[in-house]
Amino acid sequence: MSDIETQVVDDIFARSEAWENLLALTDDIGSRMAGTQGEVAARDFLVETLRRYGLENVRAEAFPHRAWTPVREALTVTAPVTREIPCRCGGLSPSTPEGGVEAEVLFLERGDREEFKQVKDRVQGRFVVAPYYPVARQLKTPLAADFGAVGLIEARSHAGGLQPARTCAFAKVAAIPVASISREDADYLRRLEARKGRVRLRLTLESRVEQKDSWNVVGEIGQGVEQIVIGGHYDSWHVGPGAGDNAAGVVAVLEAARGLARYGEHLRRRVKVALFGVEELGLVGAWAFTHRHRDALKDTVLMVNNDVGGRPTGIGVMGAEALKSCLEPLAARVRVAGENLPPFRVSVGGPGWGSDFFPFIAHGVPTLGIGTTPVRPEEAIYGHTRADTPDKVYKEGLTECAAINAQVVLHVANLPERPARQMSREEVEVYFRAHRFTETLELLEMWPPERVVERYFSF
Ligand SMILES: [Zn+2]
Structure with a gap:
């Protein structure tokens, strides 16, 4: 030295x-x-x-x-039961139309291109629910949009009830609305589907993007x-x-x-x-x-x-x-x-x-x-x-x-x-x-x- x-x-x-x-x-x-x-x-x-x-x-x-500012974020289960789920708007997510976007859910294990290809006939017109890991949100978002999903709901990979923040695109507004939920709420949605049938969600996001x-x-x-x-x-x-x-x-x-x-x-x-x-x-x-x-x-x-x-x-x-x-x-x-x-x-x-x-x-x-x-x-x-x-x-x-x-x-x-x-x-x-x-x-x-x-x- x-x-x-x-x-x-x-x-x-x-x-x-x-x-x-x-x-x-x-x-x-x-x-x-x-x-x-x-x-x-x-x-x-x-x-x-x-x-x-x-x-x-x-x-x-x-x-x-x-600069991106979240204004409003709401996620509701509309079928087979009605229930509010806490969610967090993804960074640079677009706003949804006034009344929100409502669609059925498709659960994914990874959210990589291979998996999207395997389920491509079922993605169209649905919300994709995918985990935080292993595929980054900035990559899942354009993939979900390309395969026709109406939105991406990202579930935290770790337990603890938190909804992670992350951008869904780099320095531009993403193509589809994105929100995150806790791992516990994602697990609840899966149990709900397994026991009572197809889950529908309504996502309402409002965010502001300004120079x-x-x-x-x-x-x-x-x-x-x-x-x-x-x-x-x-x-x-x-x-x-x-x-x-x-x-x-x-x-x-x-x-x-x-x-x-x-x-x-x-x-x-x-x-x-x-x-x-x-x-x-x-x-x-x-x-x-x-x-x-x-x-x-x-x-x-x-x-x-x-x-x-x-x-x-x-x-x-x-x-x-x-x-x-x-x-x-x-x-x-x-x-x-x-x-x-x-x-x-x-x-x-x-x-x-x-x-x-x-x-x-x-x-x-x-x-x-x-x-x-x-x-x-x-x-x-x-x-x-x-x-x-x-x-x-x-x-x-x-x-x-x-x-x-x-x-x-x-x-x-x-x-x-x-x-x-x-x-x-x-x-x-x-x-x-x-x-x-x-x-x-x-x-x-x-x-x-x-x-x-x-x-x-x-x-
Ligand atoms: Zn850092």
Whole structure:
């Protein structure tokens, strides 16, 4: 370990403000849903904190997006009995007509294309009821619409009576109305059908979509043309304070920035801290960032993403295998507390679309994330619900992740050569095809980058 790395890591462990910052974002501010006062309060808190930590050029970079507000949500069983079921409108779901949409229900086990094909004669004109896992709502929604469903009712996969929030499309209003219900209510509907025959539902949703500005909060450490971007999203859902998703990632980035800020002159490459807005509705802030700073993308040697906390287990590299050997010595010296832990390793993964690294990978920029595992089971199951509160967050993991972020940044910032080259557009497409990623990107309408930017930011 270099002297500076030792000093930074020691300082992060000795004086971590991660937990205090997490409480400021969750207990003091609360929900940070895009388009709300909570989002503005979080933006101001992050600007102020990065300035206090001594970063340079700290600013909030505005971008337009489709802000979504739920107004009314109601779900009624109309046959074979009459009963109200609590539901939650899906993010960017269209409103239903005034009196709602009424139809019979078809229960699915997974909601992937294979299953839709198997039941295609029965989907037309029905509500599809499908579980939260394993197929993301953003993929189930267009599939259900393509196969002719009148709406999607998504059931939470975990027990506990909660209705999860999630967007049903990326940065556009979905084709069919979508709502979520608890696992218990989905189980009730199945029992009802088994005992008394076909279930009919009436879904009434009203939501508002309007153009608003959101912001990426950006600050810099050091000089240099080449840069490392380290970030995570600060928005959350309206239902809760988003402690694990993603105040945890944000405070790890803040803490790494605090640790690194006074060593700027020792860095050969610039560090750009980017706290993204509107991730939950389609990685909108990260797309805005890559678009606004498109001329600097070729000089971006690495993007480090932080989304969801826990105990760090390893570093997951995407879009650049060469990063693995470069980071292995570092992985051997990270500090993670716990008994009988498996070795902390660097792994190379296939592409993912579910967080802010994606727009960077799409431009061929090497990315990585710190893999984490829950220390207690409850850490993992409350994301996107009102129970994603600070008590679920593994406190030590915030500081451990912060130190690892700082170590990665220090190491990569001072390498004589780039740790990995960027992929060309053709290589990115080959990478996506090799991982059977093309259909997923079609369903999400997330390829190619020019089309995403056009779709996201022209109003
Ligand atoms: Zn997240």
